[in-house]
Amino acid sequence: MTLFQDTAGDPRAARASLADVLAWYGAVGDAAAGNPPGFALRKASVAVSLAQIANADDAERHALFFAGLLHAIGAIGNAACRKGEDISPRAARSERWDIPAQGSRVCAQIAALPAACADLVRWQAERWDGTGFPDQLRWHGIPPLAQYLALADAYVRASDPDEALGEMSLQSGRGFGPTHARTFTMWFHSTGGEFELHEVPLDALDAAPEAAAWLLDRAADAIDAHNGVSGRWRRIDALAQTTARALGLDAAATRALALATRIFGAGELHAAHAEGEEFDPLARLGIDERARNATAAADLARPHAALRDAAEIVAARAEWFDGTGKPRGIGHADLATASGVLAAAIAHASLDRAERLETAIGTQFDPRVVPALLEAAKARA
Amino acid sequence: MIELPERTRRISPSRLHEILLAHDAKSVVDPFMGLPTHLNYLKRHNIAVHGGDLLEWFVRVGEGIVVNDLTILRDSEVAEIVEMLPGRIYSLDLFKAWEGVFFTEEQCVYLGVWHDNVRNLRSDGQTGLAILGLWRAFCYWLQKAQSPDDMQDIPPSELAWSYIRETEQWVVANIRRNTVRQGDVLATIGAQQADALFFAPPARNSFRSADARIWMWEAWWQGNPYFTIEHAYRDSLLGARAADPPAYARALASVLSHAESYPLVIAQTTEARLPEIEGIVRNARAHVEIIAPHPFEVYVVATK
Numbered sequence: 001m002t003l004f005q006d007t008a009g010d011p012r013a014a015r016a017s018l019a020d021v022l023a024w025y026g027a028v029g030d031a032a033a034g035n036p037p038g039f040a041l042r043k044a045s046v047a048v049s050l051a052q053i054a055n056a057d058d059a060e061r062h063a064l065f066f067a068g069l070l071h072a073i074g075a076i077g078n079a080a081c082r083k084g085e086d087i088s089p090r091a092a093r094s095e096r097w098d099i100p101a102q103g104s105r106v107c108a109q110i111a112a113l114p115a116a117c118a119d120l121v122r123w124q125a126e127r128w129d130g131t132g133f134p135d136q137l138r139w140h141g142i143p144p145l146a147q148y149l150a151l152a153d154a155y156v157r158a159s160d161p162d163e164a165l166g167e168m169s170l171q172s173g174r175g176f177g178p179t180h181a182r183t184f185t186m187w188f189h190s191t192g193g194e195f196e197l198h199e200v201p202l203d204a205l206d207a208a209p210e211a212a213a214w215l216l217d218r219a220a221d222a223i224d225a226h227n228g229v230s231g232r233w234r235r236i237d238a239l240a241q242t243t244a245r246a247l248g249l250d251a252a253a254t255r256a257l258a259l260a261t262r263i264f265g266a267g268e269l270h271a272a273h274a275e276g277e278e279f280d281p282l283a284r285l286g287i288d289e290r291a292r293n294a295t296a297a298a299d300l301a302r303p304h305a306a307l308r309d310a311a312e313i314v315a316a317r318a319e320w321f322d323g324t325g326k327p328r329g330i331g332h333a334d335l336a337t338a339s340g341v342l343a344a345a346i347a348h349a350s351l352d353r354a355e356r357l358e359t360a361i362g363t364q365f366d367p368r369v370v371p372a373l374l375e376a377a378k379a380r381a
Numbered sequence: 382m383i384e385l386p387e388r389t390r391r392i393s394p395s396r397l398h399e400i401l402l403a404h405d406a407k408s409v410v411d412p413f414m415g416l417p418t419h420l421n422y423l424k425r426h427n428i429a430v431h432g433g434d435l436l437e438w439f440v441r442v443g444e445g446i447v448v449n450d451l452t453i454l455r456d457s458e459v460a461e462i463v464e465m466l467p468g469r470i471y472s473l474d475l476f477k478a479w480e481g482v483f484f485t486e487e488q489c490v491y492l493g494v495w496h497d498n499v500r501n502l503r504s505d506g507q508t509g510l511a512i513l514g515l516w517r518a519f520c521y522w523l524q525k526a527q528s529p530d531d532m533q534d535i536p537p538s539e540l541a542w543s544y545i546r547e548t549e550q551w552v553v554a555n556i557r558r559n560t561v562r563q564g565d566v567l568a569t570i571g572a573q574q575a576d577a578l579f580f581a582p583p584a585r586n587s588f589r590s591a592d593a594r595i596w597m598w599e600a601w602w603q604g605n606p607y608f609t610i611e612h613a614y615r616d617s618l619l620g621a622r623a624a625d626p627p628a629y630a631r632a633l634a635s636v637l638s639h640a641e642s643y644p645l646v647i648a649q650t651t652e653a654r655l656p657e658i659e660g661i662v663r664n665a666r667a668h669v670e671i672i673a674p675h676p677f678e679v680y681v682v683a684t685k
Contacts, residue, residue, distance in 0.1 A: 098395075104395075119675070129520065130418065131517065134422065135393045136394070137393070174521065
């Protein structure tokens with residue numbers, strides 16, 4: 001089974017899937033870093049607008065866009081952000097300095113991205129006066145495009161555009177080169193600080209047919225490692241796929257389920273601990289946490305066409321078969337079987353005795369799903 | 382108007398760290414370290430680092446951010462560096478020679494005050510941190526002389542205070558012995574043994590066109606506004622051979638022959654100088670790999 005709809009060799013469709021996964025990955029990076037939703041896309045768009053004012057060519061602007069989009073992916077797995085790390089605030093600050101370099105290493109592995117993207121991610125937090133991180137580059141050692149990324153970051157973070165203008169002016173010669181700060185001022189005065197969100201430049205991606213699937217697997221691995229549950233999605237996916245086959249789910253539902261097993265963990269990034277650590281997966285007590293995680297993961301995926309069906313499966317994975325689940329309280333026929341499979345597979349992964357799932361048949365779980373899943377688990381064992 | 386040249390070489394410590402990790406190197410010697418922020422990065426990532434340079438202020442900064450594991454400058458201590466202290470006699474005219482040419486009268490007075498205050502600090506670590514912070518204030522002034530309308534007027538003491546206070550974030554321990562020394566290349570290589578030698582060989586005669594932000598700060602530290610960097614390089618391995626290209630190339634080769642026992646050698650250079658440097662490295666080592674992410678950032682990585 002291919003993870004994304006068969007594109008029949010259409011490179012544009014392969015690029016579109018990859019672009020969706022990249023945009024989702026960027027949003028996941030923001031979630032791990034504690035940035036608000038949509039931050040990466042806004043940052044990328046402002047940076048590209050600044051580069052336009054500075055007459056950057058198309059190739060440079062495309063690299064800059066992807067660097068902005070993926071600016072925070074280094075936070076996934078960073079010691080200052082990941083679960084279970086007990087480090088001092090000082091050590092955490094030092095660890096956070098490595099986020100750009102860690103993100104850069106990931107970008108360098110994504111062959112489809114423009115080559116310049118990785119180093120823009122690496123140097124996005126460098127400061128003109130040499131006090132930035134990770135490399136403490138200074139002056140003209142920092143590529144101008146990386147400075148635009150830094151300016152865009154500061155602008156998007158600012159609570160008020162006029163305040164941002166004042167701050168950029170204060171930072172001229174310190175955080176930003178005087179020329180770059182001047183470019184920002186020109187941009188601000190010519191646009192009033194307004195900007196449009198840019199579309200992903202699909203033509204700039206050099207996507208192999210399996211690139212999107214490869215990236216999604218890689219991202220899911222990183223998310224699990226971040227959440228302190230390495231390899232979890234792979235176990236859940238194997239079980240869910242076998243169960244889906246036994247239940248006779250159609251190809252579209254099976255594909256969406258496979259995507260869902262890879263993206264549901266992103267919803268736990270904001271939580272202080274991994275799901276199932278505090279509450280038994282079969283207890284009603286943990287239902288709010290599960291629903292919160294499900295909603296967060298679905299919100300991250302829903303804006304991206306290639307992941308939309310999977311998002312709906314994830315969104316409903318804390319619903320109960322009897323209609324008493326959360327967040328919407330849907331059940332029985334209204335609850336997609338794929339959501340039931342995902343929910344049971346996730347619960348199974350954190351149970352010490354698999355047969356305990358049977359106690360929740362008809363209440364939490366679909367009566368058709370649990371026997372099929374236990375059978376699949378037995379066969380795999 | 383003073384010229385601030387665009388740098389033509391870039392060292393990315395995070396990339397250098399990746400190269401060291403790929404070769405399992407846990408210690409490194411850099412005999413041309415310059416401002417040792419890259420050694421500070423490597424130290425933070427648990428690499429034992431040893432640096433050397435001919436300019437004393439680089440070495441002093443190294444004592445602050447490379448050797449020093451825990452001493453920082455607290456607010457009250459920073460305040461005693463950036464302002465004139467009552468009861469202390471200052472040589473306010475020390476940098477008068479720069480007045481009008483590079484700096485205002487007020488800035489020259491502050492340079493004299495800072496020079497005296499830093500010389501009175503008691504610990505090497507604190508001295509290094511103060512030199513680094515003040516250098517950044519000094520660079521701000523030079524930059525502002527170039528772009529007066531684009532940069533804010535910040536009172537000297539406030540500017541210096543913010544930069545010195547910031548230095549505490551670079552103080553970190555890695556439970557390894559890290560050293561810096563003032564000395565020529567071969568002496569530094571001979572004084573240490575490490576898994577890797579990293580060096581960024583200066584171009585021939587490069588010290589004659591050194592960045593004002595570098596040589597002027599050595600002059601400041603020495604308390605001599607007439608100091609030129611040629612003083613420091615005159616009798617050094619490379620400085621003494623700067624007029625003779627073959628001798629200069631032989632001097633660079635001798636660096637490699639002295640580093641024979643180092644399992645890994647990384648020479649950092651630019652695309653323009655790559656043929657010259659690569660040739661020298663290939664003569665000394667059997668296996669050479671070129672990592673060239675940018676024209677201004679090229680690493681010649683050599684193993685035995």
